[in-house]
Amino acid sequence: MTVAGRTCLFDSLRLCFQGALDSVFLSVALLIALRFFHAPLACRGLLSCLAWVGALTTPFLVRLFASTGLRAARLAALVFALTAIFLACAALARSLTFYVLNIAIASVFFRSEGAFLSRIYGDNYSPDRRGSLMAPGLILTALMAIVFCRYSGSVLDRSLENSRIVLLAAAGCALLCAFALLPIPSTPLWKGKKGPRESYFALFVRNPLFTKMSLYFTLVGFAYQMLIPMRVEHLADCRRGWNWDNSSLMLLAWVIPSIARVLCTQPIALLFDRLSIIATRLTVNALFLAGILLFFESQSFPFLAAGSALLGAAMAGSYVMHNLWLTKVVPLEDLPAYTALYLLLTGIRSVLAPAVSYGLLAFGTAVSSGRVAVILLVIASWGFWSLRRDLAAR
Numbered sequence: 001m002t003v004a005g006r007t008c009l010f011d012s013l014r015l016c017f018q019g020a021l022d023s024v025f026l027s028v029a030l031l032i033a034l035r036f037f038h039a040p041l042a043c044r045g046l047l048s049c050l051a052w053v054g055a056l057t058t059p060f061l062v063r064l065f066a067s068t069g070l071r072a073a074r075l076a077a078l079v080f081a082l083t084a085i086f087l088a089c090a091a092l093a094r095s096l097t098f099y100v101l102n103i104a105i106a107s108v109f110f111r112s113e114g115a116f117l118s119r120i121y122g123d124n125y126s127p128d129r130r131g132s133l134m135a136p137g138l139i140l141t142a143l144m145a146i147v148f149c150r151y152s153g154s155v156l157d158r159s160l161e162n163s164r165i166v167l168l169a170a171a172g173c174a175l176l177c178a179f180a181l182l183p184i185p186s187t188p189l190w191k192g193k194k195g196p197r198e199s200y201f202a203l204f205v206r207n208p209l210f211t212k213m214s215l216y217f218t219l220v221g222f223a224y225q226m227l228i229p230m231r232v233e234h235l236a237d238c239r240r241g242w243n244w245d246n247s248s249l250m251l252l253a254w255v256i257p258s259i260a261r262v263l264c265t266q267p268i269a270l271l272f273d274r275l276s277i278i279a280t281r282l283t284v285n286a287l288f289l290a291g292i293l294l295f296f297e298s299q300s301f302p303f304l305a306a307g308s309a310l311l312g313a314a315m316a317g318s319y320v321m322h323n324l325w326l327t328k329v330v331p332l333e334d335l336p337a338y339t340a341l342y343l344l345l346t347g348i349r350s351v352l353a354p355a356v357s358y359g360l361l362a363f364g365t366a367v368s369s370g371r372v373a374v375i376l377l378v379i380a381s382w383g384f385w386s387l388r389r390d391l392a393a394r
Contacts, residue, residue, distance in 0.1 A: 003185050007124040008133045011117075014080075014180035015137030019144025019258075020173040021083070021110060026228050027254050028152050028170075029090075029103050032163045034236070035156065037096040045358030047100050048229040049351045056347035058112040062340040065116075066189040072336075073186040076116040077178040082109040084174035091167035110174075111347065114323065118339040120186050121324065122332040130324050131269035138269075138319050142261040142312075144173075145254065153250035189336045203334070203341055209390060210329055212383070214342055217325070218349050219380035220285065223373035224318060225353035227292065227311075234296065234366035235304075252308050260312030261319070268317045277321075277328050278388045284317030285381045289374060296370030322346075 001009070033039040033047050065075045086106035093099035125133050148169075155162040204211045231253040271280045287310050295307025330338040360368040 003124050004126070004129070004133060007120060007184050008136065010180050010184045011120070011134070012137035012140055014177045016140035016144050017173040017176040017180065019141040019146075020148040020170050021087075021177070022141060023145040023148050023152070023254060024087070024167070024170045025103075025107060025110065027149065027232060027250070028166060030229055030232055031152075031156070031249070032166070033096070033099065034232070036160045036163045037099060039096055041358060041362065043096060043100065044229070045354055047103065048354030048358070053104055053107055053111075053347065053351055056344060056351065057108050058115050058343040058347065059340040061108075061112045062115045062189065062336060066336070069188055071186040071188055072116045072119040073181045073184040075189070076113050076120075077181040079109040079112050079116070080174050080178035080181065082106075084171040084178070087167055087171035087174060091164045091171065111343065114343055115336050115340045116189065117323075118326065118335045119189050120184060122327055122335045123187060124185060127327065128273055130327055131272035131320055132266075134320065134323060135266045135269035138265045138316070139262050141319070142258040142265065142316070146258040146262075148173075149250045149254040149258070150247075153247040157247055203338055207330060207338075209387075210326075210338060212387060213325070213329055214345055216281075216380045216383040216387075217321075217342075218345050219376050219383070220281075220288075220318075221322075221346060222349040222353045223292075223376040223380075224288070224314075225350045226357045226369050226373050227296075229354050230357050230361070230366040230369045231295070231308075231311075233361060252304055256305055256308040257312030257315055260309040261316040264313040264316040265320065268313075269320050272320050272324065276388070277325055278384050280317070281321060281325075281384050282381055284314055284321065285377055285384070287317065288314035289377050292370050292373055292377075296367045 030044060030047060033044055039047065061079075065078070068075075070078075083106050086102045086109070090099055090102035090106065093102060121130060121134070151169075152166045155166060232249065235249045235252055268280070268284065271283065291307050291310030291312075291314055293307070294303050295311060298304055298307060326335060326338050326342060356372070357366075357369040360372065
């Protein structure tokens with residue numbers, strides 16, 4: 001088996017189990033806080049922020065772990081094992097404070113995995129096939145998310161005490177991710193050195209295209225991140241007369257988007273391989289914009305479901321782009337450093353975005369967040385369009 005084939009096989013297995021973790025950090029953890037711990041609005045906003053705090057610590061973790069000289073696959077396995085430990089601790093929590101703390105620490109390790117995996121993708125996949133080779137794993141991620149969310153909603157409907165079972169199952173999936181990574185061929189993060197020779201922030205000056213692209217990707221991510229908790233809040237809003245049960249809520253907020261993500265991942269991955277990064281990004285932004293308008297501005301189940309599906313299609317594009325766009329813009333030898341810096345920006349917007357959403361919710365409804373997200377998307381799309389003639393961005 002070729003290096004690319006072996007990498008695709010075991011990374012797809014890892015991505016399958018990671019689907020459970022994605023659903024926990026994006027929706028299930030918030031639902032448990034809301035229904036089991038009866039968390040107040042401010043605490044739910046804090047949890048949504050802390051679930052992404054790990055991206056803020058990625059540059060530090062990359063420097064620390066790279067100093068060990070271990071290959072990238074083993075480092076990625078280590079962060080998944082640590083994620084499993086703290087998810088298990090969250091499962092044992094009987095106080096809201098201890099629960100939120102352990103979810104936050106688990107995210108510190110879980111959100112750093114992209115920096116280690118970027119070295120693997122850059123080394124083991126050819127430039128014209130990265131999207132296609134990663135697509136099967138991303139599809140498995142979405143399928144696992146569907147299964148895990150349906151399982152979580154049904155189990156929690158039977159008894160809220162079952163939240164411990166849900167979190168322990170997620171911890172088990174994190175361990176399986178770690179074991180799946182170990183056979184993947186890889187090298188140390190920086191070959192022949194312990195880390196980058198300069199400050200991470202010097203990369204902004206050295207590569208202006210990276211700086212501009214990161215800014216526009218951050219705006220899109222900010223809009224996306226604002227709406228993750230707001231999908232749950234929007235559907236659970238008693239003032240609108242909905243207050244969906246847990247199973248229906250998870251169906252609209254996560255299962256339908258995940259089904260759409262399964263169907264759209266392969267086509268978007270092919271677009272990523274064959275078109276310019278600008279054309280692919282603008283296509284995904286158009287899907288995202290239509291999904292926001294349908295989900296947050298409509299009043300009936302069919303339109304909510306259609307909006308969920310479009311948000312899922314946009315999610316498929318976001319996962320492909322988030323993992324691979326840097327491979328088209330930055331030198332491969334410095335990919336872990338650029339990825340760590342981009343994940344830092346991801347962490348900043350991911351921590352701030354839910355806070356902005358819950359601030360808007362305190363004075364209005366989740367629809368307000370949807371409208372702000374539309375404005376951010378339009379600004380980011382204009383920015384990407386302005387880069388269309390830059391040959392380095394193609």
